[in-house]
Amino acid sequence: MAPYRVFEEYNIKITEEIQDKYRDVIKEIGEDVTREGLVKTPERAAKAMQFLTSGYDIDPAEILKGAMFAEDYNDMVIIKDIELYSLCEHHMLPFFGKAHIAYIPNGHIVGLSKIPRIVDVFARRLQVQERLTHDILECIDKTLKPQGVAVVIEASHMCMMMRGVQKQNSVTTTSGFRGQFEKVETRSEFMNLISSKLH
């Protein structure tokens, strides 16, 4: 598993296999796959899908390990408003929103950019919001071994907006807390600090 890579090269064989299937889907919905606007669509869709699911062969723990620094800082570090885009595993439609993440170091801090990077790795898989929340929480807890970690995600699901129940304004909030954040006062401090950003 690659520790970290920028997504820039598409696997030609996988692209061809996926685009053949998209061509069939486009035909099945009654469209003309040979018309100008659609000729390249199967290839574009195949590449888009590979990008949106590019989180499977990246190890997020390696991303964190790549930038952990010994530091005697024992207060809360909060990174809020991390935008995220994922695909729900039930409909393969997007869900999107923001993650708010905090940790209390235990001898080591982590490079700030690495937190949004691991959010992207887990988000670029077929997900449910609950598992995405716990994946991020567990990864930080096990890799950085902080005194505590908290993850809150608020997201809107296209499968509930464009189709199905068709609710345009509902927002789902999920959260997970470990260590010091299991204490009511620490959790409250975190929730207060991010609350101006919550709906």
Ligand SMILES: Nc1nc2c(ncn2[C@@H]2O[C@H](COP(=O)(O)OP(=O)(O)OP(=O)(O)O)[C@@H](O)[C@H]2O)c(=O)[nH]1
């Ligand atoms: N818990 C959870 N449910 C999700 C998430 N994303 C989508 N879903 C739900 O997954 C469920 C799938 O239910 P099904 O009844 O099998 O599918 P469906 O017939 O398309 O359901 P409707 O969306 O109600 O039309 C739906 O209730 C979705 O709202 C998520 O991240 N977490």
Ligand SMILES: [Zn+2]
């Ligand atoms: Zn869905």
